[in-house]
Amino acid sequence: LAIRCLSVLVCLSLVSGVGLAGIAAAPAPSPSSSLLPDAVRERAAALRDDALAGTRALEIARSLSFEVGPRSAGSPGDRAAVEWGLRTLRGLGFENVHAEKVTVPHWDRGTIAGEILSPWPQPVILASLGGSVGTPEAPAGNGIEAEVVGVPSLAALDQLDPARVQGRIVFYDVKMQRTKDVAGYRDAVPVRGAGASRAAKRGAVAVLIRSIGTGHDRFPHTGAMRYEDGVAKIPAAALAPADADLLAAALASGKPVRFRLRSTARMLPDAESANVIGEIRGRERPDEIVLLGAHLDSWDLGTGGIDDGAGVAIMTEAARRIGAAGNGKLPRPRRPRRTIRVVLFANEEFGTSGARAYAAAHAAELAEHVLAAESDLGAGRVYRLSSGVAPDHLPQIAELAKLLAPLGVSPGDNEAHGGSDVAPLGAAGVPLLDLDQDATSYFDWHHTANDTVDKIDPKEIDQNVAAWAALAYAVADLPGDLGRAPAGKGRE
């Protein structure tokens, strides 16, 4: 049975002997041993340094990419991925390995073809956005043929004379900016989700977007879109960057631009998938959970090497090393106080079905989740630790950040969002930690056919494993916990 703290402050005082008054008056550094005992710190540091000498993460990512490959929700690859997850976690020595059923939407991309008919007849390379309807099959099966109207943003569409949109194909030419963090993506991506219904309300017959990505290689980027209730569903597709340039140039010529689109995309009946779970059981408080998440599904165009094969591999390998730690500088395995639970979530990409199913199925034990974290931004180097905890626990976070400083990880703010799959847990009060990754190159490959495992740098993925192994171990073996997250965390 787990001994749990009734509140953050009681917990801290029990562990460290620091009185309530002292904490309240000075949230500044307490003696560090009180926040992160030497034994925990040393073991965490050894896990960190051992991982830098080489891990099995790339091997795990490669296994998932090669042996399963594309695994979008509801597809045969999705089922194969669940089997892979169970087999892999068992093979790596995890305990309590099991699948928890998740019902997922099942969208089928079918085939797509697009061509400029005039002024410069030429086929283009494009991909349906996830969830898009296809073009009408009847009567002639010739798809949609219409004139194109271009706009530089969602807002610009609203400024257009409705007569210019009615019966047309709307082309949103939004250019994503390359940033180290996800800011560039966050700013550009709304057009993907909302563009179709926004145009359909004004009578458009289809939408095209410039792919949401930073690369200039000729890959169209997919990703989820959604239809508003009560608005006509029109097809939505993303053009590869060069093809967006071409369409923009055709529009800039001043001549009418006609376009033909054919797509057989469609929704199929819901399907069954699963969250795959494995644990390193805690030695003292096994019911308290440090949750390390990643998502098992991928988009269908690539093999999900980075999204989220990398995250699956990082979290699985970090937990494995904590459980198996007897190598390198660590004289013998020792379980942490709490349980490390790896959760490989079903269907993050097309509606976070697995996240919602997990939060519902585990609602009763969320109070015993002492941390939730996710790795879902490829294998780029970790550069910052952000938290989503009650402010009085920030001194502990500062101690954890020190542990990661040798990896080049800086302290961040307390605005961690936790990643799509664990955000609902943060909203339910589970403390969140983010290890922010350098995403400078990530959006060159994200959601394209080019998301393959060769994009992972072995040194970089090992640095991720080092950071997560040290951090997860430290939180799981702390005498005290991180309290509860304040309202508003994890909702982003």
Next chain:
Amino acid sequence: LAIRCLSVLVCLSLVSGVGLAGIAAAPAPSPSSSLLPDAVRERAAALRDDALAGTRALEIARSLSFEVGPRSAGSPGDRAAVEWGLRTLRGLGFENVHAEKVTVPHWDRGTIAGEILSPWPQPVILASLGGSVGTPEAPAGNGIEAEVVGVPSLAALDQLDPARVQGRIVFYDVKMQRTKDVAGYRDAVPVRGAGASRAAKRGAVAVLIRSIGTGHDRFPHTGAMRYEDGVAKIPAAALAPADADLLAAALASGKPVRFRLRSTARMLPDAESANVIGEIRGRERPDEIVLLGAHLDSWDLGTGGIDDGAGVAIMTEAARRIGAAGNGKLPRPRRPRRTIRVVLFANEEFGTSGARAYAAAHAAELAEHVLAAESDLGAGRVYRLSSGVAPDHLPQIAELAKLLAPLGVSPGDNEAHGGSDVAPLGAAGVPLLDLDQDATSYFDWHHTANDTVDKIDPKEIDQNVAAWAALAYAVADLPGDLGRAPAGKGRE
């Protein structure tokens, strides 16, 4: 009527007053003014420097990529490219603009699909090699399904027990090396042309190759293959790099690897295309020709932005600037002594039909071609001048190289091959000059869907124009010519 030199030595002595004995005794530097008169040198240098300030080359390449796009031999794009060429050369002020009919083979890629059936079921990304047959349509239309046998080279295939090849799909896993020049490509490419027949002789039912390229983006590379007479024609396709990695890993697992291939590639009846020609007529010897070549066709997967949109743009713009030179430091236009002839060759990619047609149609005037040169390696920076001339003309080549030194161009050897389209002219005695380009990145994009005009660096293409404008002008305006190329030039 042109005044032509009867021989190199007579010509030199006429122009410079240097006697036969002097030349014969000392092929080392003569007074440079005798080889490259000051007036020619200065004008060439001005053309060179003006081009560095900005040219229309990228605009021309963009026009071809956007307004025509894919233009493989015999396709509608091929016909559109001929129209574009005529329209563009006329629009840029060329003289004697016309098309010369060329009969071209017409291969249709159709569609292709490949998948690993076992041990790891997964679709792969691949492309038919140019000229490949498709898979059998009858009876079930299920294509070819067979076990795969992997070999690291053409030579390794010959070492295999024939029983291991019979009825199998052969996978040639040859990795191309990245080099600044074309050496990496030259070493790797034979497997593409010869691999199918070599395997068919041993009973193989299809061949797969790792794409011949240096990139690791998930594009399959196409390119011409050929069947040996009397050998069964079997389908040949190239896997994208990540898919070649996957297939190699599946083979390395030791389990039998089964593969299914379906392709509708096929040959169609020969079609009509054309070499497109335009000139800047010479002021003194208009029948003497400085030929600047590039090829108008492209492979069908990309838009031919670099192969050979870049070359078309470089040679067209270099010639245009010579004809129009009145801008920048050049006070007024002045035609060079000889004619600059731009030839945009039909179908280089699938059998050099245009090159052979030009050499045949112009056989009678090849003796009056004083130079043939081609730009067909994208827009990478020029770094070396190589020649294919009689050795006694090397001092002139050295003078020309000095003219290009400010562009970072070094003197090369006398082994120029001239490019596929002008090599037959070299073999007929026409002097050749190559401006060797930095091809470090070129084979990342070459023959893929990613060959688009955005891969051109504006500064680099302008440097190419600067070099060719200076060089072509100097040769066209020299009092003497470059003699005749010795036997053996241009055959590579």
